[in-house]
Amino acid sequence: MVVEQQVRVGVLLRDWRHRRRLSQLDLALLADTSARHLSCVETGRARPSRTMVLRLCRALDVPLRERNTLLLAADYAPAYLESSLDEEGMASIRSALDAMLTAHEPYPAVVVDRQWNLVTGNRAMGVLMDGIPPHLLTPRSNVYRLALHPDGLASRLVNFGEVRALFLDRLLRQVNATGDTRLRELYDEVSRYPVPEDDGETGHPPSPIQVPLRIRTPHGELSMFSTMATFGAPADVTLSELAIELFYPLDEFTTQALRALGTDQHE
Structure with missing residues (x-):
C-alpha cells in the first residue's frame, strides 16, 4: 500500500510539474531540494514528507483543493478545510x-x-x-x-x-x-x-x-x-x-x- 501511494503521489507531482512546464532541476531549485530526491519522489522510489509535499505544491502553485488531493495520495491528512459559506x-x-x-x-x-x-x-x-x-x-x-x-x-x-x-x-x-x-x-x-x-x-x-x-x-x-x-x-x-x-x-x-x-x- 505504501509503495502504491508513493507511486501515486509521484505521478501527480510529475503531472503538475509538466503542467507548469518545469524541469526537475527547475522545480528542485524552487522547492529547495535536490533534483535527485525529486526524481525518486516522482518515480515512487521515495516517499515525500508532508512538509515536502506542501513545499512542492507551493512551488508549483497548486490550488488548495489539489494540495489536499496530493496529501491524501501520500497518506497524509488534508491541510486545508473546505467550509460551506453557510457555516x-x-x-x-x-x-x-x-x-x-x-x-x-x-x-x-x-x-x-x-x-x-x-x-x-x-x-x-x-x-x-x-x-x-x-x-x-x-x-x-x-x-x-x-x-x-x-x-x-x-x-x-x-x-x-x-x-x-x-x-x-x-x-x-x-x-x-x-x-x-x-x-x-x-x-x-x-x-x-x-x-x-x-x-x-x-x-x-x-x-x-x-x-x-x-x-x-x-x-x-x-x-x-x-x-x-x-x-x-x-x-x-x-x-x-x-x-x-x-x-x-x-x-x-x-x-x-x-x-x-x-x-x-x-x-
Missing part, C-alpha cells in the same frame, strides 16, 4: 461579500466559484439576467452558459464573436492551469454551442478595454468592462475558489442608464 465560521466572509456587492451598486457585481457558477449577486445584476430562461438558471446559473448559450446573452451581445473568443480562451487557460475535469467538461460543452449567423458586431470607437461587454437592453446598448477580485492568502478551499466580478460602465450613457435603474430599484 457560522464563514459569517465574516459572507458579510464582506455582501458589503462589496452592495457598495458596488448601481453597477452589477457577482460572486462565482471555480466552475464559474453564480454564488450570489447584487440587485444591479438584473440588467444582465433579465429575460434569461429558467433552464439556464437551474440547478445553478453558470457564467459561461449564461453568456454563450443561444438562449442566454448570446443573442443580445453586440460583439458576441469577440466575447466568445475571449471567454473560451480564458476558460481553456484555466483548464490547462488547474487540470480541473469539470472545467474541461464545461469548456467542451460551451465551445460546441452554435454561433449566431449574425453576431451583430459593428464598428465602435477605440476602447481602452480590448473586449468590452456590449449588450442590447430595453434601456439601450450598454457598454461595460469587468475586474476580478479574490481573497488574499486564503486557508480554506471554498474561500480560495471564490472570485468577485465587478462590472463598470465604459461610457457616459451606460453610467447614466445604470444609475437610473439603481434609483428605480430603491424606490
